[in-house]
Amino acid sequence: MGRFSVRSVLLGLVAPVGALVFAALVCALILALTGNPPLDTVDAMATAAQRPRTLVNSLNSATQYYLAAVAVAIGFKMKLFNIGVDGQYRLAAMLSAALAGAAFMDGVPPFLRVAMTIVAAMLVGAAWSGLAALLKVTRGVSEVISTIMLNAIATYLVSYLLNPARLAENVPGSNNIGTRPITEGGQVPGIDYPGSTSKIFGLVFLAVLVGVVYWFVLSRTRFGFELKATGLSESAAVASGVSVQKMVVWSMLLSGAVAGLVGMPQLLGSSHSYSLDFPPGLGFIGIAVALLGRNHPVGMAVAALLWGFLDNAANALDVSGVPREIVLIMQGVIVLSVVVAYELVRRYRVRAEQRDVGRALGRTKTLEEVSA
């Protein structure tokens, strides 16, 4: 038994590490071809990694990426592709920012105020993904299509609402517009890190909590079992008494609720308002991180940290004269090669396990029986 688990850990690492090495080689090749010495680039990234500011920013990015990845992974676990995390978190962040910043919230006790903001964001995210779930179970609309379209609708909805005539106001001293800033009682204080002016998001702990809950629900509860079973074989799940429709609705709602959290660390920890420059595209990064981390709670954490570091190292590359786009190339190659690598490893694992079973059951003995 131990043999199986040691090997499965090793096999689990082979694919992502292999993909990273492959991506690094591809990037080195591209750098060399474009006349940028690869070693200097590594050097620049290593220097960046030692700067406290890069570390803090990487961790902060990773916090958001991780939440987005968990949101995506909940769907992935049952072969449901929630491409709409992006729209869900932007709409959720915008509406909850408007709520948290509203004047009547100033009198609410800080803890309750933060909790209300977070719950509101989860509800908005769930409602937006719930639309896709509803379309899927009642009309059979593919959630891929509907969530992509809902992303676009969310974009327009946000720009409609983010208007001084509605939920926004002009940011003093700039052309930016945003929701009314959240006053101090509604913010989540950051954590100081020596040597860095930026602070670690206080809601980094929320991400950890979400990861733990995700792990617990998936591996320890009946609901998680039914979710996984549906993902592995819908027909077998149906025959086993799992209502696939119910699972679709629940997993989409949960995915959307977690998606609603994606914007929270930034909103409550740093920008305190949803304005035009609120970070977009986190939902799509979440897809990449979930793929790289294999939907595994720890795997996705590592992947999110890596992604966060690469993003923040890109700034350092710019300074040292290496085109920062090399990071995008690297991220792209990682995602593509990791998908291929996982499939190869999966096939190998199935074969290896069959071989083990064959060996453990003593094929040779059967053949002796034949000749006897």
Next chain:
Amino acid sequence: MSTESAAGGDPAPAVELSGITKRFPGVVANSDVDITVRAGTVHALVGENGAGKSTLMKILYGMQRPDDGTIAVAGEPVSFASPADAIRAGIGMVHQHFMLADNLTVLENVVLGSEPRAGVRLDFAAARARVREISDAYGLGVEPDRLVDDLGVGERQRVEILKVLYRGARTLILDEPTAVLVPQEVDELFGNLRDLKAEGLTILFISHKLDEVLAVADDITVMRRGTTVASVSPREVTARKLAELMVGSALPVPELRESTVTDRPVLAASGLTVTSADGRKVLDDVSFTIHAGEVLGIAGVEGNGQAELVEALMGIRVPSAGSVHLAGADITRLSTKRRREAGMGYIPEDRHRQGVLLEASLWENRVLGHQTRKPNARGPLLDRRGAKADTQRIVEQYDVRTPGIDVHAAALSGGNQQKLIVGREMSGNPVVLIAAHPTRGVDVGAQAAIWEHIRRARAERLAVLLISADLDELIGMSDTLAVILRGRLVADHDPSTVTPEQLGSAMTGAGRES
């Protein structure tokens, strides 16, 4: 006739396999297999499920490479990297499951993949002429312009044969061609095979139905546990002797001892009707009652509504009319989960589709379908320890051959997966067992064990609905027998007096008067 002509000219054998060895993960390997197929004969390859027949044929058809051994076609040594190579060498395969596109015509299906061209245009006229020519030459009676969707099973099989002949095959491999046919269609097929033989073609016929083999084959090779154990002539052996060669010992017989049928109804269906998406009644007004301790056997050619009946009983498919009662309570509107919790066990027909999660561990597969009940769950939480302990029990009691309960179900052979499913469905004191082909694809030992488990549960007042394609199993295991034809229960038979032949006629609708 063929024996004389072959002996006279003494031509090279059509196919000669020698020393074929294939180490194949998880299932029985081929080990040192030797077969010589004389040209212009019907050569039968018999053996139990899992004896290695299919692996061997896949090797001959280029779908798998042998680890060892040689293949010679018409005296020439060959090596196949793909089926395309085998086809070039004149070997064709008719698969057990037809590979036809329903919405194309016979002609289109036949030419698919080797379309006749005139310039860039498809030359259907030439192809049609050639299909007619082949069909007439071998007496296949295939109409090139009919839609495959409109054809019966026997006709579809002839289209498959024609497809292979169209590609120039001189040696045909038929993988369990009679599995999907009723006895009358089997006779027709055998007529076709004799015509093909008369035209000088060679046929390799894979089967485990001994009477059929004895009726049609010129030579018989017996496989057991991955190797060839005997080559015999049908004139020298009886079905009994062949069977013993196949299993290596005396055959187990499915039979019930004394009746345990009570008068307490457990599962009752009345007027059960299922309508397909296109409005056809695939299950039409089916009514029956199974009592505690009773096994109701349902005989029928596959595709006559058995799958729909089972799914309607399990709550997977919504009936358009009728009701299902379990121990007196109406369960027609109950979900599959509630039905399972009420004590309905389910052994599905297609274990990979409905029975197991291939990429989940054995203990997770133990939980499947029982995820709300002890010992697998405590409230909303999964009881991993309880599930694992109970999986261990099933592995021991049901003789599931596995090194542990953490391996994926995909790593086990089909028979062992089936034993796990049977063990699981027998757990938790079921009151009803819906068993669709419970012994399909399992070896003889496991088959006897599964029968014994069903018998024992029946003695403890389990009600069983048994659906099987194995008529001996049906007759031997059932207290009551019904025949399903085109979605209706058409006849009841007494299993103590009915013969497989009578059942076979009833299954086609021919024996209604008897």
